[in-house]
Amino acid sequence: MSEPTIFTAEQLTDYLRRTVSEKRFIHSLGVAGTTEDVLVRFRCTNYEKSWKGFSAATFCGLAHDIAREMTDAELLDYCRKNNVYLSTEDIEAPVLAHGTVSAEIAMGLAGAFPFSWYRALCTHTTGNAGMDDLALALFIADYIEPSRTFMAEEKRAFYLGAGSIYRCAYRILCDMIDHWRAKGFHDASSGSLAMKAWLEKSKGCIYG
Ligand SMILES: [Fe+2]
Numbered sequence: 001m002s003e004p005t006i007f008t009a010e011q012l013t014d015y016l017r018r019t020v021s022e023k024r025f026i027h028s029l030g031v032a033g034t035t036e037d038v039l040v041r042f043r044c045t046n047y048e049k050s051w052k053g054f055s056a057a058t059f060c061g062l063a064h065d066i067a068r069e070m071t072d073a074e075l076l077d078y079c080r081k082n083n084v085y086l087s088t089e090d091i092e093a094p095v096l097a098h099g100t101v102s103a104e105i106a107m108g109l110a111g112a113f114p115f116s117w118y119r120a121l122c123t124h125t126t127g128n129a130g131m132d133d134l135a136l137a138l139f140i141a142d143y144i145e146p147s148r149t150f151m152a153e154e155k156r157a158f159y160l161g162a163g164s165i166y167r168c169a170y171r172i173l174c175d176m177i178d179h180w181r182a183k184g185f186h187d188a189s190s191g192s193l194a195m196k197a198w199l200e201k202s203k204g205c206i207y208g
């Protein structure tokens, strides 16, 4: 791994401003702030809160979509060159790998941050079973942060009005799966189905 070049949230913010579109930059700032809000709202403690002066929410919010604007070919090429594991699903739809590639790029920039943060970055798009509070908050924030203007305020309030972070994530996950199916984009990924089954069986989640 190369030597770190980013040591503060301000430097990570500057890097992002220089490397992604303005829309993505604003989205990433929104995800950082909303991740923190979600963690506070649901009184979350089950996550690693800080590392080398970075807060978990700020670091993961800023870093989660670093690779989101890479093309499919660029994502595949990055993974090949850097020995990043890709599932068959990732190879068929490389955009699914942007969380993992974002985590890898962030590690190259800032050094080996906590593995739980790495996992949160990897799972932010589709989810997976066994996510900790940080991963759940990032997943939620990615969907509801303020620049997601397609979302009605009532819907945002419905999500945040769930009694627990598990139920909040479950409501979003079910709506995402329905949306993908209705639009005919693709069926739910294995990660999303694993997350759904985990939240139902281990956390007793039901929709509503
Ligand atoms: Fe993303």
Ligand SMILES: [Fe+2]
Binding pocket: 027, 031, 064, 065, 142
């Ligand atoms: Fe995002």
